[in-house]
Amino acid sequence: MTEAKLKRGGWSWWYLLFVVQFLVALWPPFYNKAEPHLIGIPFFYWFQLAWILVCAVLTATVYWATDD
Amino acid sequence: MADVNWVALSVFLALFGFVSWLGFAAARWRKGDLDQLHEWGLGGRRFGTVVTWFLVGGDLYTAYTFIAVPALAFGAGAIAFFAVPYTVIIYPLLFLVFRRLWYVCHKRGYITAGDFVRGRFGNRWLALAITVTGIVATMPYIALQLVGIQVVIGALGVGGSGLFGELPLLIAFLVLAAFTYSSGLRAPASIAIVKDVLIYITAIAAIIVIPAELGGFGKIFAAVPAQKLLLAAPGEHTTGAYGSYATLALGSALALFLYPHSLTAILSASSGRAIRRNAALLPGYSFMLGLLALLGFFVIAAGVHDLPAYAAGFKKFGNNFAVPALLLQSFPPWFVGIAFAAIGIGALVPAAIMSIAAANLYTRNIHREFINKNPTDKQEAQNAKWVSLLVKLGALVFILFVPTKYAIQLQLLGGIWMIQTLPAVMLGAYTRWFNAWALLVGWAVGTFVGTSMAIATNLQNTYPLSIGSYTFPGYTAVYTVVLNVVLAAVLTPICNRLAGRDQADETRASDYHEAPGA
Numbered sequence: 001m002t003e004a005k006l007k008r009g010g011w012s013w014w015y016l017l018f019v020v021q022f023l024v025a026l027w028p029p030f031y032n033k034a035e036p037h038l039i040g041i042p043f044f045y046w047f048q049l050a051w052i053l054v055c056a057v058l059t060a061t062v063y064w065a066t067d068d
Numbered sequence: 069m070a071d072v073n074w075v076a077l078s079v080f081l082a083l084f085g086f087v088s089w090l091g092f093a094a095a096r097w098r099k100g101d102l103d104q105l106h107e108w109g110l111g112g113r114r115f116g117t118v119v120t121w122f123l124v125g126g127d128l129y130t131a132y133t134f135i136a137v138p139a140l141a142f143g144a145g146a147i148a149f150f151a152v153p154y155t156v157i158i159y160p161l162l163f164l165v166f167r168r169l170w171y172v173c174h175k176r177g178y179i180t181a182g183d184f185v186r187g188r189f190g191n192r193w194l195a196l197a198i199t200v201t202g203i204v205a206t207m208p209y210i211a212l213q214l215v216g217i218q219v220v221i222g223a224l225g226v227g228g229s230g231l232f233g234e235l236p237l238l239i240a241f242l243v244l245a246a247f248t249y250s251s252g253l254r255a256p257a258s259i260a261i262v263k264d265v266l267i268y269i270t271a272i273a274a275i276i277v278i279p280a281e282l283g284g285f286g287k288i289f290a291a292v293p294a295q296k297l298l299l300a301a302p303g304e305h306t307t308g309a310y311g312s313y314a315t316l317a318l319g320s321a322l323a324l325f326l327y328p329h330s331l332t333a334i335l336s337a338s339s340g341r342a343i344r345r346n347a348a349l350l351p352g353y354s355f356m357l358g359l360l361a362l363l364g365f366f367v368i369a370a371g372v373h374d375l376p377a378y379a380a381g382f383k384k385f386g387n388n389f390a391v392p393a394l395l396l397q398s399f400p401p402w403f404v405g406i407a408f409a410a411i412g413i414g415a416l417v418p419a420a421i422m423s424i425a426a427a428n429l430y431t432r433n434i435h436r437e438f439i440n441k442n443p444t445d446k447q448e449a450q451n452a453k454w455v456s457l458l459v460k461l462g463a464l465v466f467i468l469f470v471p472t473k474y475a476i477q478l479q480l481l482g483g484i485w486m487i488q489t490l491p492a493v494m495l496g497a498y499t500r501w502f503n504a505w506a507l508l509v510g511w512a513v514g515t516f517v518g519t520s521m522a523i524a525t526n527l528q529n530t531y532p533l534s535i536g537s538y539t540f541p542g543y544t545a546v547y548t549v550v551l552n553v554v555l556a557a558v559l560t561p562i563c564n565r566l567a568g569r570d571q572a573d574e575t576r577a578s579d580y581h582e583a584p585g586a
Contacts, residue, residue, distance in 0.1 A: 018160035025153035026318060028310040032146075032299045040286030044298055048152040049358045052351050055156050059163060060348035067344070 014065045017058040024051060072225040073396075079405025080224060080412065083266070084240070087259045087413050091247030091420075094254040103446040106179055108252035108453065109428045110336045113174065117345045119257055120337040124346060125353045126260030127333040127421045128158075128324065131216030131414035134267070134360055139387035141364025142373075145296025147309065148361055153317035155354035158324050161494075163347035166325050166334055168497045168580045170343050173335050175579040180425075181331055182433030185492050190572025191504035192437050197511050198489045199433040202328040203459075205482035206426045209327070210463035211475040213422075214241070216415040218467070219385050220408040223392035234468055240412070245460050248420045249453050253336055256420040263417055264353075266410035270395075271356045274407075278366050278398045291369040306539040312530045315542035323487040323545060326494070328425035329418060340582055360391075367394045419460070427456035477527045484518040487545040491556050497580065500573050506559035514552030518544050 024030060025048075034042040098114050100107035115123060133151075140148035169184065178184045181202060186195035214237060221236045247255045279285050289297065302308025324330055337343050367373065367390045373382055375397070381389040395407045431452040436443060443451065467475060492507045521531045521544045533540045533547060 015164070018164070021160055022157055025156045026314045028299055028313045032301070032310070034298060037286070040284050040289060042289055042297060044146060045149065045358075045362065048149060049355060052152065052156055052355045052358060055159070056348055056351035059159055059351070062163065063344050063348050067341070 012062075012066050014062045017062050021055045021058060025055075073401055073404065075401035076405035076408065077224050077226065079402050080220075080409045083262075083406070083409035084412060087262050087416070088243045088247065090258050090262065091243070091251060091255040091416075094247070094258040095251040097254050097258055102250075102252060103449050105428065105431065105445065105448045105452055106177070108449050109179060109424055110332065111253040111257055113336055114338050115257060115336050115342070116338050117342040117349070119261075120333070120342050120346055121349050122260040122264050123257045123336065123421075124330075124333045125350060126256065126263050126414070126417040127329055128350075128418075129267075129353045129357055129414075130213060130418040131411045132212045133357065134411060134414060135216055135219060135388050135391050137357065137361045138364035138367070138391045141361050142367045142390045143364075143387045145292070146299050147313060147316075148364060149358070150313050150316045150320075151361060152354065152358045153314070154320045154324075155357060156351070157317065157321045159347040159350060161321065161325060162334070162350075163344055165494050165497055166331075167340050167343050169331070169493070170334055170337065170340050171581055172497070172575055172579045174340075176575060179335065180328065180429045180432050181326070181489065181493050182429055185496060186433065186437070187574045188496050188500060189492065189502075189504040189507070190574070191508070194492060194504045194508050194511075195433050195437070197508055198492055199429045201485050201489050201511075201515070202326075202429050203426045205486045206328055206422050207459065207463060207466070208475050208478035208482055209329075210419050210422045210426075210460065211466045212479050213415040213419040214463060214467040215388065215472055215475065217412050219388050219392055220411050222384060223381060223389065223396060224408060237467075238464070240416075241460065241464050244416050244420060245423075245457050248423060248456055248460070252453075253332065253421065253424055256417045256424075257336070259413060259420075260417045263410060263413040266406060267414060268356060270407040270410045271360055273403065274363060274366075274395070274398070275359045278363075278370070278394070281398060282366065282369050288365055288369040292365050293368075296368075305537050306541070308541065312541045312543070315546045316529065319487060319543035319545035319549070320483060322490055322494075322549065323483045326486050326489050328429055329422040332421055332425040332428065363391055363394060367391070370394060370397060372397050419463075423456040423459045423463075424452075426459045427452040430455045480527060480529050481519060481522055483529075484522060484545045484548060485515055487549045488514040488518065488552055490549055491553050495553070501560065502556050503560040503563040503567070505563045505567055506556045509559055510552040510556035513555055514548045517551060518548035521548065 031044055031047045033044065036043055038046040095102065098112065100112040102108045106113060137148055137151050172178070173184060176187055178187065180199070182195045182199040185198050186192060217240055218237055226236050279288060282288055299309040299313055302310055325334065334343060372378055372393045373390065378389065378393040378396070381393055392408070395404055399407065431448055435451055436448065440447070488511045491502060491510055495502065525531055529543055530541045531544045531547060533542060
């Protein structure tokens with residue numbers, strides 16, 4: 001039943017990984033700081049760049065988990 | 069302007085010539101009958117994961133983006149980085165919502181958002197509203213791509229004043245128009261591959277070489293004024309810069325895939341699986357865009373804007389000259405040629421896709437709906453080809469005779485207009501609950517209020533919404549699309565009672581996902 005539902009484009013709990021992406025990206029107080037620096041780059045910049053890569057991995061995870 | 073940079077110009081012209089040839093040759097790539105609209109306008113829906121990656125990447129991350137985002141970082145600082153959360157949250161939307169749209173469009177032979185809305189809601193006036201919004205929002209976007217070409221041509225030292233000075237732009241545009249006409253979407257798809265490789269080379273070189281020349285990232289960020297380095301922490305009773313940053317990211321993300329050129333690129337994919345894979349692979353471009361945004365700070369650290377050699381360029385193109393000036397200052401002429409070609413060719417790809425998308429919209433949802441109801445396949449494809457020329461001509465005239473700042477302001481308004489199609493298109497992908505007339509009223513009010521708010525703030529993209537003693541500065545598009553959705557929801561029961569529940573919906577629930585066994 002759950003599998004059939006999934007195949008018909010229903011909800012999957014894996015989609016919560018998308019919610020995580022949204023919440024972090026859209027909550028500036030979380031990353032609007034200079035420290036800690038990484039090779040001279042303030043946190044604000046390197047964290048958001050790193051978050052792109054994390055999100056790509058999260059999306060790939062959802063892809064593999066929900067693809068049949 | 070400075071003297072002509074011959075070495076850079078030669079490399080630039082060689083690469084430009086190569087992609088022009090490629091654009092024409094593309095007609096024979098994965099050959100199809102170009103007298104059919106879905107062959108000309110969607111490349112036959114035949115692109116797999118890899119080509120889709122290049123095509124969507126080349127389409128969304130435009131030349132103008134690569135010039136404007138660093139220019140904003142240079143001028144305004146940290147706020148420019150909203151492009152990063154923006155490009156983070158578009159991919160879950162692609163994965164979930166636009167996958168459904170891909171399936172239903174594939175199943176029903178839809179080519180545009182207007183086609184989908186027409187089929188889903190059975191209301192041609194709502195489809196017309198979606199169509200007109202798409203075309204009107206796309207026109208200034210095409211014009212902005214030309215600004216990208218203009219800036220690099222200017223930076224190469226070519227061109228002077230008056231119409232004669234615009235001759236290089238005119239030639240570039242004629243070539244673009246000709247290969248789009250003859251090859252359709254196959255042209256930008258093949259050119260996108262070349263363009264993206266060049267852009268990646270440029271971005272990687274810039275992010276390694278320039279910091280080394282300037283003494284490391286520590287020194288670069290030390291040169292950035294403190295108030296530009298981070299978002300200003302909000303004061304009391306306001307969400308301040310945080311609200312602006314988050315809503316700019318959210319609103320831009322929600323609007324992005326509603327743009328006709330985005331949907332055209334998505335629909336040209338050969339499978340829903342190619343779309344989902346790309347949701348995980350396309351962030352590669354976001355990462356590069358984030359790196360390129362840092363170039364704005366490199367410009368500050370290198371002090372390029374104070375060098376007399378670039379004064380004329382900054383005067384003519386404003387902050388948009390920041391990146392070209394930095395590249396000229398940091399790289400040998402031959403590499404400048406490659407980098408500028410990346411930007412110039414980077415303008416051709418989206419400009420071609422945008423004009424194809426606008427042509428598809430006109431042909432399907434205006435001409436076929438209101439003028440000639442039963443065109444032959446050949447007539448339909450021919451019609452679209454001519455309209456694609458007309459659209460580009462319009463953009464060219466615009467950029468030659470109207471100051472650039474109006475194109476930028478119109479593009480900004482375009483985002484506010486485009487997002488008003490969200491209830492019909494994105495919510496429509498999930499539910500047929502809304503009444504078409506209620507959606508139309510929501511669209512009209514959202515468009516009107518959004519435009520008024522933008523004019524009231526002197527065409528800023530954020531509006532300081534006041535509730536009691538609190539102020540919430542935020543992207544106008546987000547505020548007005550909320551109004552739009554609420555209005556459509558409230559009016560739906562009322563419209564159902566007045567006009568009768570209109571059940572016309574030619575799509576079925578099974579159209580929105582992979583067919584079993586497929």
